[in-house]
Amino acid sequence: MAGIRIESVGVCSKQRRKKRSSIDLATRAANECLKESVYEKGDIELLINTGVYRDEFITEPAIATIIQKAVKINPATHGDKGKKTLAFDILNGGIGFMNGCHVAGTMIKSGRFKTALVLTGEIENNAETKNGELLGYAELGAAIILDRSQNPGTGFGKFLFKTFHDHIDSYISHLAQDRGETYIHYKKEDNLEERYLACIPATVEDLLCKEGLQLGDIDIILPPQISSDFIAELSRRIGVARDKLVDLTELYPDPFTATMALTFKYSKENNLIKRGDKILFINVGSGIQIGCAIYYC
Known part of the structure; x- marks a missing residue:
């Protein structure tokens, strides 16, 4: 890519x-x-x-x-x-x-x-x-x-998407009705965030291997913005300094599908990324699915 x-x-x-x-x-x-x-x-x-x-x-x-x-x-x-x-x-x-x-x-x-x-x-x-x-x-x-x-040498590198079927029921949702009103009914397992955290490291390692990089080559990580505690624990699980992971959780609730664009825009506007930097994007989704991508600035 x-x-x-x-x-x-x-x-x-x-x-x-x-x-x-x-x-x-x-x-x-x-x-x-x-x-x-x-x-x-x-x-x-x-x-x-x-x-x-x-x-x-x-x-x-x-x-x-x-x-x-x-x-x-x-x-x-x-x-x-x-x-x-x-x-x-x-x-x-x-x-x-x-x-x-x-x-x-x-x-x-x-x-x-x-x-x-x-x-x-x-x-x-x-x-x-x-x-x-x-x-x-x-x-x-x-x-x-x-x-x-x-x-040359700038833009997206490899993407990697992995699905962990053992956790497929960790987050389920469907439409429901009550007295003519339609709403979303959902159920999240109490340990959903823990399951995300358990699945991310191996996915990141696999992507870096395919791209020919080491984790130390990454200059900044744009992770899921689920919570500040989630980001802190993620930094510990993958063995990266906390300040390498962008955290916007004091500014926004979980941006969900907007996370990738929001964290990139914030990082660029606040001079957190510069020419020559390598970015690691990490996203999570129900399934459980983990998505990662490398970006060369």
Whole structure:
């Protein structure tokens, strides 16, 4: 995947609508991302949405197509022979955004696409119901534009995704209804975070081996933002100094699918990363799934 870079990043935490809307958050994040980019809206050839908790539990049409129209990125009409943008959703829990980056990068490397916009928007669906507990995720929109790096040796290295089926029931959720009201019912095992922590080290080690790196070669780690205690314990489990792991938990609840974009943007704006640095992204998701990626600045 070397040669696919993060060209720009946009994050949005404020909504314009009174009613919660993941589409509004993702749309505004996309616009913020485009403001930071050298590309115009019409230059975006691929759009991938990875948000899980969306307006009114919409599954079809793809939320990506709704956002595409809202942002006015080559909105195609029947018989239109102008520029077109391929838009679709990838839904895979907390690691969906990383999946989206991997897929987008592969499609750019195929030569069929030059640019990709990967985005997400998450809301607390249960916040406006009388039933169901809050999931505890930050209501955020996040977006990144990917393209080919002009500098050799920069951009994404390898990605690695692993699923640990023994823990498949550690986090389950489904829609439920009560007196005409739809809400999300979910169940997390008490030791879910411990199970994440048990699965991460071997996945990180495997990725580094495939990339030909040692953990000491990594300059900064952008981990899941589940809690400060989780990040501290992760640093101990993988044997890395605590200050190498970015911690934004005092600023946001768990950003969930927005974690990758949010931590990268924060690190860049606060001069935590510099040219030549190597970044290790780590994401977790139900399944249990662990996703990791190397990025060369």
